[in-house]
Amino acid sequence: MYLFSSILGVFVFDEESKLIDSMEFNDLGDYQNREEYTAKIKNKHKNLREPDEAAFKKILTHFKDKKYHTKFHEMNLAITKLGVKNSVNEDNLIIQSIKLIDELDKSINLLAKRLRDWYGLYNPEFSSSVHDHEKFVSEILDSSKDELLKKINVVRKDSMGADFEQENLEPVKSLAHRVHDLYQLRKSNLDYISSIMDVYCPNTKAVCDVILAAKLVEHAGSLKRLSLLPASTIQILGAEKALFRHMKTGAKSPKHGLIIGHSLMAATPMHLHGKLARALADKISIAAKVDYFQGQFIGDKLRKELEEKFK
Amino acid sequence: MYLFSSILGVFVFDEESKLIDSMEFNDLGDYQNREEYTAKIKNKHKNLREPDEAAFKKILTHFKDKKYHTKFHEMNLAITKLGVKNSVNEDNLIIQSIKLIDELDKSINLLAKRLRDWYGLYNPEFSSSVHDHEKFVSEILDSSKDELLKKINVVRKDSMGADFEQENLEPVKSLAHRVHDLYQLRKSNLDYISSIMDVYCPNTKAVCDVILAAKLVEHAGSLKRLSLLPASTIQILGAEKALFRHMKTGAKSPKHGLIIGHSLMAATPMHLHGKLARALADKISIAAKVDYFQGQFIGDKLRKELEEKFK
Numbered sequence: 085m086y087l088f089s090s091i092l093g094v095f096v097f098d099e100e101s102k103l104i105d106s107m108e109f110n111d112l113g114d115y116q117n118r119e120e121y122t123a124k125i126k127n128k129h130k131n132l133r134e135p136d137e138a139a140f141k142k143i144l145t146h147f148k149d150k151k152y153h154t155k156f157h158e159m160n161l162a163i164t165k166l167g168v169k170n171s172v173n174e175d176n177l178i179i180q181s182i183k184l185i186d187e188l189d190k191s192i193n194l195l196a197k198r199l200r201d202w203y204g205l206y207n208p209e210f211s212s213s214v215h216d217h218e219k220f221v222s223e224i225l226d227s228s229k230d231e232l233l234k235k236i237n238v239v240r241k242d243s244m245g246a247d248f249e250q251e252n253l254e255p256v257k258s259l260a261h262r263v264h265d266l267y268q269l270r271k272s273n274l275d276y277i278s279s280i281m282d283v284y285c286p287n288t289k290a291v292c293d294v295i296l297a298a299k300l301v302e303h304a305g306s307l308k309r310l311s312l313l314p315a316s317t318i319q320i321l322g323a324e325k326a327l328f329r330h331m332k333t334g335a336k337s338p339k340h341g342l343i344i345g346h347s348l349m350a351a352t353p354m355h356l357h358g359k360l361a362r363a364l365a366d367k368i369s370i371a372a373k374v375d376y377f378q379g380q381f382i383g384d385k386l387r388k389e390l391e392e393k394f395k
Numbered sequence: 396m397y398l399f400s401s402i403l404g405v406f407v408f409d410e411e412s413k414l415i416d417s418m419e420f421n422d423l424g425d426y427q428n429r430e431e432y433t434a435k436i437k438n439k440h441k442n443l444r445e446p447d448e449a450a451f452k453k454i455l456t457h458f459k460d461k462k463y464h465t466k467f468h469e470m471n472l473a474i475t476k477l478g479v480k481n482s483v484n485e486d487n488l489i490i491q492s493i494k495l496i497d498e499l500d501k502s503i504n505l506l507a508k509r510l511r512d513w514y515g516l517y518n519p520e521f522s523s524s525v526h527d528h529e530k531f532v533s534e535i536l537d538s539s540k541d542e543l544l545k546k547i548n549v550v551r552k553d554s555m556g557a558d559f560e561q562e563n564l565e566p567v568k569s570l571a572h573r574v575h576d577l578y579q580l581r582k583s584n585l586d587y588i589s590s591i592m593d594v595y596c597p598n599t600k601a602v603c604d605v606i607l608a609a610k611l612v613e614h615a616g617s618l619k620r621l622s623l624l625p626a627s628t629i630q631i632l633g634a635e636k637a638l639f640r641h642m643k644t645g646a647k648s649p650k651h652g653l654i655i656g657h658s659l660m661a662a663t664p665m666h667l668h669g670k671l672a673r674a675l676a677d678k679i680s681i682a683a684k685v686d687y688f689q690g691q692f693i694g695d696k697l698r699k700e701l702e703e704k705f706k
Contacts, residue, residue, distance in 0.1 A: 112552075165555045172516045172557035180513040184570065187509055191502035198498055202491040205483045241423075244476040246483035255587045259495065262573075262580050269573050276566045 086135040087125065088143050091159045092152060094121050096129055101142035105129065108155075112162045174284040175306040181277045182298035188270045195263050196221060202256050207245040209238045221263050287371035290383025291364075291390070292346060299342050300368065311369075311376035318372075319343065319365035343368070352394050360394055397446040398436065399454050402470045403463060405432050407440050412453035416440065419466075423473045485595040486617040492588045493609035499581045506574050507532060513567050518556040520549045532574050598682035601694025602675075602701070603657060610653050611679065622680075622687035629683075630654065630676035654679070663705050671705055 085104070086097045093108035107125055109115045126132055135143055147156075196217040203224060204211035210232040214220040223232060230240055248256075277298050281289040285307055288297045303321050304310035310318070320327055322341030330337040340361040343349070352360050367386045374382060396415070397408045404419035418436055420426045437443055446454055458467075507528040514535060515522035521543040525531040534543065541551055559567075588609050592600040596618055599608045614632050615621035621629070631638055633652030641648040651672040654660070663671050678697045685693060 162553075165553070168519075168555040169557050176516055177563060180509070180516070181566065184506075184509050184513070187505045191505060194498045194502060195495075198491070198495050202495070205487055205491070208479075242473075242476065244479040246480050251590075252488060255492065255584060258580055258583060262576055265573055265576060269569055272569060273566060279562075 085129055085132055086139055086143065087122070087129075087132040088135060088140075089118065089122060090147070091115060091163060092147075092155055094118070094125050095143075096125060096132065097135070097139070097143055097146075099139075101135075101139055101146070103146060109159065112159075112166060115159065115163065174280050175301060175308075178277055178280055178284070178298050179302045181273050181280075182295070182302050185270055185273055185277075185295070185298075188266055188273070192217065192263060192266050192270070195259065195266070199256070199259050199263055202259070205246055206248045206253065206256065207232060207243065209233060209236060209243055209245070217263075218267050221260050221267065225257070225260050225264060285372070285375035286381055287374045287379075287383035287386065288368060290381075291367050291371045291386050292343070296342060296345050299345070300372075303342060307372065307376050311372040313369065313372075315362075315365040315369040318368050319361050348390060348394060356394065363390060363393060396440055396443055397450055397454065398433070398440075398443040399446060399451075400429065400433060401458070402426060402474060403458075403466055405429070405436050406454075407436060407443065408446070408450070408454050408457075410450075412446075412450055412457065414457060420470065423470075423477060426470065426474065485591050486612060486619075488591055489588055489595070489609050490613045492584050492591075493606070493613050496581055496584055496588075496606070496609075499577055499584070503528065503574060503577050503581070506570065506577070510535075510567070510570050510574055513570070516557055517559045517564065517567065518543060518554065520544060520547060520554055520556070528574075529578055532571050532578065536568070536571050536575060596683070596686035597692055598685045598690075598694035598697065599679065601692075602678050602682045602697050603654070607653060607656050610656070611683075614653060618683065618687050622683040624680070624683075626673075626676040626680040629679050630672050659701060659705060667705065674701060674704060 085099070086101070088095045088097060091109070093106055093114075095103060096105040098104050105125065105128070107121050109118070109121070114121070200211050200217075200220065207224075207229050210224070210229075211220075213236045214223065227235075229243075229245070233240055233243055274294060278289070278294045281294060281297060285297065285301070288300070288307075288310075291297075292300065300310055300318070300321060301307055304313060313321070320338050320341045321343075323338035324341075326335075326338035329335050339358045340349070343361060343364050344357075346364060348360060348364065349357065367390055371383055371386055374380070396410070397412070399406045399408060402420070404417055404425075406414060407416040409415050416436065416439070418432050420429070420432070425432065511522050511528075511531065518535075518540050521535070521540075522531075524547045525534060538546075540554075540556070544551055544554055585605060589600070589605045592605060592608060596608065596612070599611070599618075599621075602608075603611065611621055611629070611632060612618055615624060624632070631649050631652045632654075634649035635652075637646075637649035640646050650669045651660070654672060654675050655668075657675060659671060659675065660668065678701055682694055682697055685691070
């Protein structure tokens, strides 16, 4: 006798491929417990075996019956939905967060420039004295015009700024509040990515810092794919345009892609960048593999080796 | 005797262009009261007259003395600063606000798309069932996943969305809050522009609605410049690219620029767009002139004439 199982249930056929017993699954739960059903039916019937090719063909014709079609469709849909549902993992969360950070940067930049321009009608001296957007936003939220002018040694009557009524100052302050909120959202998102990485890929995080690690995962598509990439690919990940230009026109090959953003790069003299990029990509490649296969934490060791070499 | 006044003060010179009396301004306040000083000195000396050209030249050499230089510089700077300060008017506020609205639209669009994507991991069925960004944002802030799924007749176990822990839902909710805030900021800015226009250019506002009126002011540079533009220019304001293409290559001339955004345009059949654009530009031109020269409110009359003609 043959044992045959599919997404519909488990079935027993005799030597002539006639159905003699079956346990159909009623829902996804039954399907997920399919091992149990198989065990039960194996207890009931002795000498069950897998159908050979000829028997298999005959058995399949049995399922051409229309009564199975709807069930097939339903179960298939349910299983696919479950697959989609289960496919959401840390990779997706990291990728969404890092993309958001990128978009927040764009929005903040746009709105902070508008804020400077607008606030500049009221207090141009201060607007041009502070270059950092974030500092600018929090200072104008915290202090009055007179306090801010005092900081830069200007008295109000010397200021070129117009005297705004409260009603005209209100929209500027509201804008400043919203920009401030966006900065906060950016910070909390960074913390969030960081907390995911502490569990999901602590080694990669230790070697590259949060933002770069997230960008690498985003660019590779997932930690799994990042861990499978050779170090030489990691080295130029994000510099695809330059790479293809190199291949097509023989221009110089890119020394580094995303990893140019690593904090060690800025601290290393230009002529060592190529060397550092190779070493860095090596360590990232190791870290990502350890993370994916859930090895022990060696991130700080890897990072230290790098820092010693390039200090 | 000659009377000579400059930004330094008022001076009296004799027929040989020798200084015999003066009242120098100490600060900007004195300069702003210069009429008073002139009156005083006229009381003191009788028979003062304006210097003729020859006398004028001699008098000017007197001010080549170095002791005046610093004072000249200081007063000049102070007067220029005052000019800058006083140049801020309703035009600037309208222009800043309308530019902000434009930038808010960009930012909201960017962040709302991210929100949809991210929230879609958790509740894809709802994410794709609501197309309006603003409605989407407020609904996911107000209701739980189960409530939202119920609205679109899906039960939770059929949903393809992943089950998020609270800690993974938090960042999505924060993002939704910030997007919601940006929508609110956009609304309050529209109200703000509207309240400025009620006093500053009620006629233009009545004829074109707030956003279009603000864009026209922004594009023209100020209400004054808008009021001086001929109707034919207003008609194609914002379609400069198409106009120059027309002039260079003989392509079709543009029928309308910014005014394509007028609510009447959408309600009027395509083949009447050119006619409507001319009529609309005419009325806007009248309204802007009335506003700039602070005439009576005829905006509703102008609007009505338009609506009657094109209904």
